[in-house]
Amino acid sequence: MIRSTTGKALLSIWLTLVIVAGLAMPMVPVPRTWYELPWIPGLEQKARIILFHVPMAWVTLVAFISAMVYGIQFLKTKNLDYDLKSVNAAGLGTVFCILATVTGSIWAKFNWGSFWNWDPRETSIFILLLIYGAYFALRSSIEGAEKRAALSAAYSIIAGVTAPFFIFVMPRIMSGLHPGAKGDEGGAAPVAQLHMPPNMLVVFFASLLGFTMLYVWLFSVRMRISKLEEHH
Amino acid sequence: MYDFLASNQLYIVMCIVLINWFGLLAYLFRIDGRLRKLEQSTYAKDEKA
Numbered sequence: 001m002i003r004s005t006t007g008k009a010l011l012s013i014w015l016t017l018v019i020v021a022g023l024a025m026p027m028v029p030v031p032r033t034w035y036e037l038p039w040i041p042g043l044e045q046k047a048r049i050i051l052f053h054v055p056m057a058w059v060t061l062v063a064f065i066s067a068m069v070y071g072i073q074f075l076k077t078k079n080l081d082y083d084l085k086s087v088n089a090a091g092l093g094t095v096f097c098i099l100a101t102v103t104g105s106i107w108a109k110f111n112w113g114s115f116w117n118w119d120p121r122e123t124s125i126f127i128l129l130l131i132y133g134a135y136f137a138l139r140s141s142i143e144g145a146e147k148r149a150a151l152s153a154a155y156s157i158i159a160g161v162t163a164p165f166f167i168f169v170m171p172r173i174m175s176g177l178h179p180g181a182k183g184d185e186g187g188a189a190p191v192a193q194l195h196m197p198p199n200m201l202v203v204f205f206a207s208l209l210g211f212t213m214l215y216v217w218l219f220s221v222r223m224r225i226s227k228l229e230e231h232h
Numbered sequence: 233m234y235d236f237l238a239s240n241q242l243y244i245v246m247c248i249v250l251i252n253w254f255g256l257l258a259y260l261f262r263i264d265g266r267l268r269k270l271e272q273s274t275y276a277k278d279e280k281a
Contacts, residue, residue: 045241052248099255103248228270
């Protein structure tokens with residue numbers, strides 16, 4: 001679907017609408033119409049970041065889990081196409097992970113006063129970046145396509161299992177500054193737990209879907225390039 | 233700059249959208265570069281043939 005021109009055009013329009021809605025919908029203390037968002041104490045206008053920062057973390061997870069699934073498929077079939085898919089998914093996941101880290105860090109500067117606070121959420125995403133940095137270091141240090149594919153498939157499975165823990169579990173079971181951390185009940189916590197008004201939820205899920213489809217598009221372009229490189 | 237952004241928080245969100253945009257654009261340039269290399273080597277092969 002995403003390879004057709006219509007699909008790409010629809011995705012571009014979809015993401016444009018998400019960005020316009022995310023920036024332009026007014027925030028008021030008591031929303032009365034469908035286009036008004038609630039004023040969230042403690043976050044104020046910064047609450048809108050959930051529409052652009054969380055999808056980056058979500059796509060990171062989707063990419064790392066796909067890399068793991070392709071790794072499993074490679075170990076089952078020994079087909080090098082799956083290795084190519086696995087490394088491309090991990091590469092894209094790293095790009096989205098860096099974007100999630102940078103956007104979160106800017107938000108942290110204005111919410112917590114510093115770009116980096118070693119909050120559990122920041123620490124966990126930093127560890128995730130290190131894990132996938134090591135994945136690419138491992139790949140570049142192994143000679144021989146078969147051996148490289150087998151070792152990196154095994155590594156991507158272990159790394160993929162840790163990704164949901166570092167993105168969803170660890171930051172919620174530890175107390176910290178990030179909304180939704182253990183013990184954070186008031187203020188921004190309801191937003192982090194997705195207790196949002198329906199109109200904000202619609203924009204949020206539209207953003208998740210849009211960026212996921214963008215990932216699918218980028219993945220398909222990257223795969224086509226990798227396949228061409230293989231034949232050269 | 234900091235004071236301006238702190239008192240006009242919508243611009244912080246706009247900065248975040250722009251960072252996503254420039255990040256993805258940089259990535260697009262990178263894969264475009266890889267594609268260009270492939271095209272050049274293909275054309276070079278064709279010329280030799």
